[in-house]
Amino acid sequence: MHAYAAAGARNNADWCELVCRTHGVATARDHHGWVALRRSPPMYPDAVTLSEDASADELLRRLDMSAGCSVKDSFASIDLTAIGFRVLFEADWIYRLPVERATDNPATWAAVRTPEQLRAFSAAHGGGEVFRPGLLDDAAVVVLAAWHGDAVVGGAVGNHSDSVVGISNLFSTTAAADEVWAGAVAAVSAVFPGLPLVGYELGASLAAAHRAGFRSAGPLQVWLKD
DSSP: OOHHHHHHHHHHHHHHHHHHHHTTOOEEEOSSEEEESSOOOTTSOSEEEOSTTOOHHHHHTTSOOSTTOEEEETTSOOOOGGGTEEEEEEEEEEEEOOOSSOOOOSSEEEEOOSHHHHHHHHHHHTOTTOSOGGGGGOTTEEEEEEEETTEEEEEEEEEEETTEEEEEEEEESSSOHHHHHHHHHHHHHHHSTTOOEEEEEOHHHHHHHHHTTOEEEEEEEEEEEO
């Protein structure tokens, strides 16, 4: 197991827990995995495995196993086909060292501070009501928006845990993907200086992350029950 894959899984579970907390969803966690004790918010898993030897039975017995249940298998090490799940997508954990200085970028990056700014971020991101104002009160989290004039042209979220910072929910509207990745890396590193960045991506976003200096640390799978 790559150390940054394990760190990324723990960091991602921390982020999922924070999001669930703002929605009033109770969670549980042990060495093997994190679970939401009722259905998680849209776009978020109901469980995240935290070890390669996580027991599927132990993890699933605490979940709402109705249609829509999802499990993030952080090390692509379990098979849930026999109990009605299918692989929704596969991705790579990624990591990179922090940047020393900001890169040239036509967008201006700034931390989201108010509920009004968070609504603008959410509208551009497409996340609906997932991002709740409670996230803005947590010192471990920074929600960052890239502005061009009065318009949000990109954004990302950083969350600090252990000795890494997760970078997630990165998006662009009118800005080029490479510009947004460069700006997001610089902005997150400015808030949490000196810490490695971790996350996960797939497809074109993974390619853009690699161009932004990230390396892959190992595979993950997300399973969904239809």
